[in-house]
Amino acid sequence: MKKVLTGLAGSVVVAGSLFYFGSSELIADEVNTQLETLQTHGFVIEDRKKDSTGDHFTISLADMHKFSKLIPEYEAVLLAEDKSALKEFKFGVDLSSSGSEVSVDIYPLSFPTSSLSVEDKAMVDRYIDERTLSLHLSYNSLTDDFQGALKDIDEKIKNAIGVKLTGLAFDGNFKDDKIALNYEINEFKIADNKKFIMEFSGISSEGTYEGLNYYISNGTTDMDKALVSIPATGTSVEFLDTKYKVTSDVKNDLFESRLSMVTKTVNSSIKNDKFTLDTFTFDYGLKNINLEAFDKLVNGLKKKNSPEVEKNVEDILANGM
Secondary structure, eight states: HHHHHHHHHHHHHHHHHHHSSSTTTTTTGGGHHHHHHHHHEEEEEEEEEEEEEEEEEEEEOHHHEEETTTTTGHHHHHTTHHHHHHOEEEEEEEEHOOOOOOOOEEEEEEEOOOOOOOOHHHHEEEEETTTTTTTEEEEETTTEEEEEEEEEEEEEEEEEEEEEEEEOOEEEETTTEEEEEEEEEEEEEEETTSSSSEEEEEEEEEEEEESGGGGGGEEEEEEEEEEEEEGGGEEEEEEEEEEEEEEEEEEETTEEEEEEEEEEEEEEHHHHHEEEEEEEEEEEEEEEEEHHHHHHHHHHHHTTTTHHHHHHHHHHHHHHO
16 A cells, blocks of 8 residues: 555545646646646546636546556556455546646545445545645746645644655746645654654755756755654654754766764753753765766666666776776
8 A cells, every 4th residue: 555655645636737737838828738638648537527726637647557657767656556455445626727836636535445344434534625735836937936735734643653744835837847846744753652753843944956967966954853653662763853864966977975963962862861962963075976877777676677786886986986
């Protein structure tokens, strides 16, 4: 189920990208053309209606072979998915436009439920009826700016596991082969009846990505708090005021990357024995990575081709990594 959900999430994101970023002149009278484009990539459009508020339709992924051609580097993974289950995922789309701006709301209409218990199926049905999972997107075709937000989530699963996600919003710009993306999250928390707690809060990030497969990037992320705790054992670790910076570049076909992280305070407890670290710093870098060999290595790992993988590792090391 986890792999199916991951695959579906990717489908929705790509569908949204095709719909909004496929044309710089996207306006109301081009909707038909954009929907036809989605269908050529394996999606099915059903129950389309138009009223004074805009267009409304259902979208689902029916042909994984066509869809996988969009992202060939993940083709093997996508084609290994449970196709019958993927066809049971359907999303509702409400679309409206005004001038150069287009807005869309995406929400699930159906999930695979054949293997679920009666209780779990009732829970899924409630999420669908209440639109617990809902994503809003808007795009301006003149400026190439986009923004969006996920509806706040605060749910109990089987009265045991609590999931909370609030304030997830993003904005950015998409032009040529470069993406600027900023996002923020107020709080993300998962708790299992106090047996396990994972919590992140006050997250904000800014980044740019460009070039082939977006190997060239520059981004920073600030996080007020990160906590992982197992209360019953008295074990926990808490990071306060953390800043990340990630950069990567390609020079003369050689890839280089660097990550630096500074945390103002780390509070830790092991079996209730507590200790604190002040100004914890982590810094690493890689350079002189042959990009062509690296791409082949990734593809070889997916195909589980040992001789090819060994050769690609040798090629990577040959450049003085």
